[in-house]
Amino acid sequence: MSEQQEHEPTGYDVDATQEKWRTVWEKLDPFKPADDGSRERRYALTMFPYPSGDLHMGHAEVMALHDVIARAWWQHGYDVLNPIGWDSFGLPAENAAIKRDENPAVFTYANIETQAESFKRYAISFDWSRRLHTSDPDYYRWTQWLFLKFRERGLAYRKFSPVNWCPNDQTVLANEQVVNGACERCGAAVTKRELSQWYFKITDYAQRLLDDMVPLEDSWPSKVLAMQRNWIGRSEGAHVDFEIELSDGATRTVTVFTTRPDTLYGATFMVVAADAKLADEIVAPERREAFTSYLEDVRKETDIDRLATDRPKTGVDLGVTAVNPVNGERIPVWAADYVLADYGTGAIMAVPAHDQRDLDFAKQFGLPVRRVVDTGEPNPEETYEATSGDGAYVNSGPLDGIADKAAGIARIIEILEERGTGTGTVNFRLRDWLLSRQRYWGCPIPIVHCEQCGEVAVPEDQLPVELPDLRGSDLKPKGVSPLAAAEDWVNVSCPQCGGAAKRDSDTMDTFVDSSWYFFRYCSPQYTDGPFDVEAVRDWMPAAQYVGGVEHAILHLLYSRFFTKVLHDMGMIDFVEPFTALMNQGEVINEGRGMSKSLGNGVDLGEMIDAYGVDAIRLTMVFAGPPEADIDWADMSPGGSLKFLQRAWRLSGDVTAPVGASFTEGDESLRKVTHKTVHDAIHLVETYRFNVMVARIMELVNATRKAIDSGCGPADPAVREATEAVAILLSLVAPYTAEEMWERLGHEPTVARVGFPAVDESLLVEESVTAVVQVQGKVRARLEVSPDVADADLEAAAMADPAVQKALEGKTIRKVIVRAPKLVNIVAG
């Protein structure tokens, strides 16, 4: 680490500077919003951290980027809300507590203190007075309150059904937390369990979650919007009713969902999800044994097995018949695992000719295939390649003669609706949000189970339901929440009848806690509700949210859902919480994510010790576009430090006094200064922070040159330029900027002095270079006035000897003039 010594000879003592200004800033408290309406308010939000150990390189990146925006807003004169808090419930603390034989709060709050200290050193412009922790009873009281309000609206409900179970963490998981059949947190293969669990009815909001994304299209990454759309998975189709003839002679209606109702005449069998209740209810007695044995096999499968590609189709004939509502055809009903119990109706009509999955199944079991759409491709009855495109309908009764899918679908839905045997419908892939967790360190669910009264809400005036003090082995996962074993806590009298009752012993998914923290920031001490509606009206929606793309679905979808519910409760008048979103990339090393197993981790503390806070922040911001990954192996924090020293030295060279009249300074340097400030402001607004830094570097270079070989250090333009450097640098390198500002003879803090006013007249170039092209090749360059007329520019171009030479013997076909930059002569 030879770079460590590099800052010695320059006279810029990084460590001493950091120590010095931290104390001053703490006294000045410059980032506390006035919150009095005197200035326009802006809410700069960054995803709050989980307190696992100290800050790491990823935190350093996201906070550096986020802080550029917040600090730019301060310099613009906005009243900025930039709060910080901790998402402090969660499993890692609980696992640590088991090992250390203590309560998770000990580990959690110790880490929070460490991180808070690091954030202060890292000089992020937070308003520390609004700090919150989701594990504080003052906070989770309102998480519980919101749960009860959701329940009153029918949006929180309990049901018994198969759920995702992580055998390692010993808890259930939401659909969103299962990635390719594995636990998102620990990677263990997820299995299924039948449990009675709490859900939020996010599916009621599926359409609104889709529709409300439209206004975000210009201000959210298209990637995130696409991911959410994928996840919600809207598909249009139809419900079609089939009569099933049961073996006892009775009939029963079974509805299927299909996106291709137009292929109804090609349905040659029906498939019911093997694990759906329906299959069990309709199976013929002589097929029951085969069915039961198949179902056992299916139950043994993990999601990982089930997702494997090229897996042969399996299934079992249920021995009953379904009647096609449009042609009366009688088709067999099968049970299979390729049909999912919890999507659509859990039953499908199989059209093997036009759906590859159905075709594979038909082939496997020798079921008939009938083509009903002639797409011009080879007949799937022979090729076993299903066709799914547009084509002419055949063997389809009233659809024959129609040649286009949309028209066919519309027509068949019309027919089904007329007959009352089907209806056009929309189906979503999104499932309800399973929020119960069988763990301790989370927000208790404020429900009491009473034998007499059933589920009873804990009365609002008894909130919060606080966690009992459990520790160590009491927290060991055992399939039910550790809270269930806390006799004193779990046994209560029913709030309604006073009889013996038990508390709900599960805790909430921590994503519930984080779905509303940004509301709480607006009035973190508020005691009459989760937030003061007026404070929220003043600050929200948040103008800018910055955080990792790993939350594209989970946290952001849930927060959007919460916001819509709060809107429907009449507490807020907007429907989207975050007006703009920025996703930073990841910090990686040598092409791969940093990890203990790879041994390629980079320690943030060591980096800061070696190069200083400012150099690390600058490296993060300058590395590239914010959303791109940063490969630390390609970065040069030493180079960043060298640049900061270079900038810092300018402040010692300036000899023009404070208050010198800039208008009398060297005009060429002044032009660079004003252009840089003008451009930098625009570049921040458009998230091009790396380019902004490059422009500051240019200004530093120009100023250096002016001092050494230009107008000299006494010229007021040098002071103007150096002050501009300090102010622009305050967005990225607050310590260096502050130190420069002081050396320039000013009082702290440079962070609040405002951007220098741009003199528009200095942005106008006296002359620009116009390029003259003949056949697209540059033949001449002309120095012209920026407001030169097209005709004058063309005349000058034609008169140029080099141009004339290039035109010799040619006829001019066309002349394109784009004054003042270009003339292109087409000749031949």
Place this chain on the structure above:
RNA sequence: GCCCCCGUAGCCCAAUGGCAGAGGCAGAGGUCUUAAACACCUCUCAGUGUCAGUUCGAGUCUGACCGGGGGCACCA
């Protein structure tokens, strides 16, 4: 399989459809120095993944393909 994003010097990255290089890293040379470090100055290096197309003009727009990254996926 469907969808989204990205391919520019040795490396990280710039470039409202108009001269491909702003900035940095690395490299070479020089000034300063007893020498080195630091500092300062100068310089080298690509025709934009490939192929078509639109255009007076394409890194930029369109299409196909190749390569990389990501999301969804037996979702009917």
